Amino acid sequence: MSDQKTKSTKTEEKANGIPKPTSPNSDLKLDYSSFWNYSDAPESSDKVVIEDTYNHFINGEFVEPEKGRRFASVNPATEEVLSQFAEGTSEDVDKAVKAARKAYKNVWSKMPGRERGKYIFRIARMIQERSRELAIIESMDGGKPIRESRDVDIPLVAAHFFYYAGWADKLEYAFPGRKPEPLGVCGQIIPWNFPMLMLAWKIAPALATGNTVVLKPAETTPLTALRFAEICRDAGLPDGVVNIVTGAGQTGSEIVNHPDVNKVAFTGSTQVGKIIQKSLAGTDKKFTLELGGKGANIIFEDASIDQAVEGVVNAIFFNQGHVCCAGSRLIVQEGISDRFIQKLKDRMETLIVGDPLDKNTDIGAINSKEQYERIKTYLDLGGKEGAVMHQSSCDLPQNGYFCRPTIFTNVSQSNRIVQEEIFGPVLTIQTFRTPDEAVQKANNSPYGLSGGIWTDKGSKIFNTGQQVRAGVMWTNTFNKFDPTSPFGGYKESGVGREGGLHGLYPYVNLV
Amino acid sequence: MSTVSIPDFNQTIPIDSVGVEERVARLNKRSIKTESKLQGLKLALSMIDHTTLEGSDSEGKVIQLCKKARLPYAPMPDLPTVAAVCVYPNMVATAKKALEGTDVNVASVATAFPSGMAQLHIKLDDTRYAVAEGADEIDMVISRGEFLKGNYSFIFDEIAAVKEACGNAHLKVILESGELETYENVRKASDIAMYAGADFIKTSTGKIQPAATQPVTLVMLEAIRDFYRETGIKVGMKPAGGIRKAKEALQYLVLVKETLGADWLNKDLFRFGASSLTNDLLMQIIKQETGIYQSNIYFSND
């Protein structure tokens, strides 16, 4: 009790303009860089062959784009062109949809679930076999640290295929009182932040439920999807069951609007999600949308503080902050805010920004020049809005698109940096005094994808967790993923769930 | 510094074990290669409390140990010496003599090591005896039974009394984390020890399993960091028991580097309590310098 009293007094003092007493040695600096720095530890890419050009994968074979136009895929860490890939036109998309339709009608929808499952198991195994190669390509093409592509992305990809493979012959148990039927041809459009993982989230449940697929990877990260096409071929997957058409927004639009597509699955920005939802208006196409977020990470003063700091690091600096469910808004209880921010700043000093292929890199390259510029705009905007910016002091590579981990304090709910999704390693920090205030701040957003709660008190977790309107609540942890765990948003963060049993619903008709 | 207020040890600082273990797992992903590896291996060697704590210890064995401590590997005389040798009180004089003229300290366990099941005056006598024999450092054990009863003031007072008995000798307080069960207990015992005057906090006696683990060490390093912020005092850390491989030693150094930073990366603030670690470090150092994998038959088992 006496402890509580001291804390509320502190708060009042601050309200009266008297600075809150801080630790007597808050000016002490911990030195994380002057001695014993890690030597370069690059993952070798020698064994990985990236072709100069790539074609679409349609009906079981790699085919030249009809119009012959190509885009370049750039390594964002070096700004060098990795490869040229095909731009899908309406002709290419039509060819792919026809192949998918044919495969659906003649082969895939007729195949017993058990046999379908075995193909998906095969794919899972082949992903494991080629996991390092996939991880390296993912890091080269998208800029994410090899530590993540190797230990998070690709293992989860394999796990996802394993999980849904097992569903293929058990679907009758998934929908009480109803019989599931496949939808037909699914058009799937995935983003650049988790290229291979998003592919798995889309393709695995679609195939397990008996649908066929036309998938478009993002224009900055097409390479692993094309490797996946090779895996489908090597696995003997019947021609046309999976088709990969590369391209940019226009190609995506061709897929969405193709009259013979039965279902659209999209992961990306809320802005594009709205365009897709609108363009599907009046049609019978089903859709799922996984869109943006501005996740609130609420830290109560009774939290396990060092683990919470680590949780915040995982929440916002994982994958350069290119995470729709990132905990990009830190909401910390006033009594511990100074201490917490100091610990966070210390931790930020130990984050290594640099070569995505270096095994010690914590934060890799920003995915593209465009995204890099966008983040920079927000960094400038934060200052204009009166926020106080702090960045870690690490060195950045000469070339490539890199951004230091960044936090903004002295922000208000009305600031754009608090409201808008930045999609970079940029955290805003607000404080709160009561649980109600924390929930109110967390929910004051059109998004509702993720949320975090840190407290040692179980009942507070359930109470707060119930009130935060978000599809994924990470309590005393953050940014954890598993194929059995449904993922998806409330409000403008999307419609539908991916992962788990719930991830089957968007791919079936119930009769 | 004079106004350090002692926290209420009945308050528990929450620690999430899954989070601690995840953090360690992530730190273990650090890849220590080439120059940083060689530097780290030599650093680890210089931080060893080369230890023998057996009932069967003899003067002869302790002298051998000290020779190894002074010159870990004769073909490479420029390698660092270990930081200290660690022995029972009745071997302190022998060790002191064997190490004369070197920078290698003599550390002695005391306070009815390893159980600590004795009256305070016996523990204090044990401590004074070791210091009188020439020990530069005293490794005491806390009374785990009293701790688990919740008798925190007993623990605090006992440590403070032993600290006083140490005089100029440095005091390392062994928590015996393997008997404390939870990270929260480890944290609490760390705080009690530091506020009571410990110069080092140490995980284990080596006589109880589990001995040192990285998650326990991380929790203690974080306690040291908070204590430093609160008081400005730098307390040292010593994981002890079960650390046998150079790779693990480097992992521990990564924990230190990324929790407390460069200031703690020296033998004044970090030690390994180990016996067989020395040889593995030597083998890895030679591998780094020659490119040839080594066999332990070429290295003395002292």
Add this chain to the structure above:
Amino acid sequence: MSDRIEVLKTYKTYVGGKFPRSESGHTYPVKDSSGNKIANACRCTRKDVRDAMVVARSAFSGWSSRSAYNRGQILYRIAEMLEGRKEQFQKELELAGLKKKVAAREIEQSVDRLIYYAGWTDKISQVFGTVNPVASAHFNFSMPDPTGVVGIIAPDNNHLLGLVSVIAPVIAGGNTCIVLASESNPLPAITFGEVLNDSDVPGGVVNILSGIQSEMISHLSSHMDVNGVWNAANNSDNRKQIDENGALNIKRIIHTPVVDWADEKHENPYLITNFQETKTTWHPVGN
């Protein structure tokens, strides 16, 4: 027959647990199947939609945080009240042209449908929630959670049963709603509001507006605070507009152009889950 002058009923709206007139001050004639005028109904406008939205939103947190058991009790109470007012509905449905037997059957089915959904409130998260066996040291579970405020465009057939069939699953799941009553015959809907008002349903949970649907649909479906739209009108003209408006804030949109709500297949828990979000919670398992 006595020569007493009968007191006629004024049909108003049901909003926020009260029976206000339309803000417009206008009414429109409701006719029976032969074209004879049987009553006037409020001709609500976008402003009535706006006002109803405010109360529906403010009722949401209270209603959604009620225990499932309590919501079930209240739905059962609605059924009890409806059972007690059978005669009134019988009269209204017959007035609109239904045969006596058909009307009686429709009312009975409506009562039964309410009871069906009353029983679902505390089962929906058991049947549709999951505990997910994640590979890491975490406990992980998923639970349905109401979407929020749902705009309902009531069916133009089965004026009572159709209405009950769309309101019950929405509120059973913890949502609140704004209902645009059948345009051709809103009278049972307004009377149903009286049933709701007598049934411990908190004000604002169900809000019923009558009027020309085309004057309100665009405002309802474009409203940025509406989370979902259930279009039960068998009218394909509106569909594209509703979908397009829904895209403004990623509304959950369901179209059920059902011909016969008496068919039992229109009584199922998937009509509840249409307006449920899935919330997944992770927590470490450790000491």
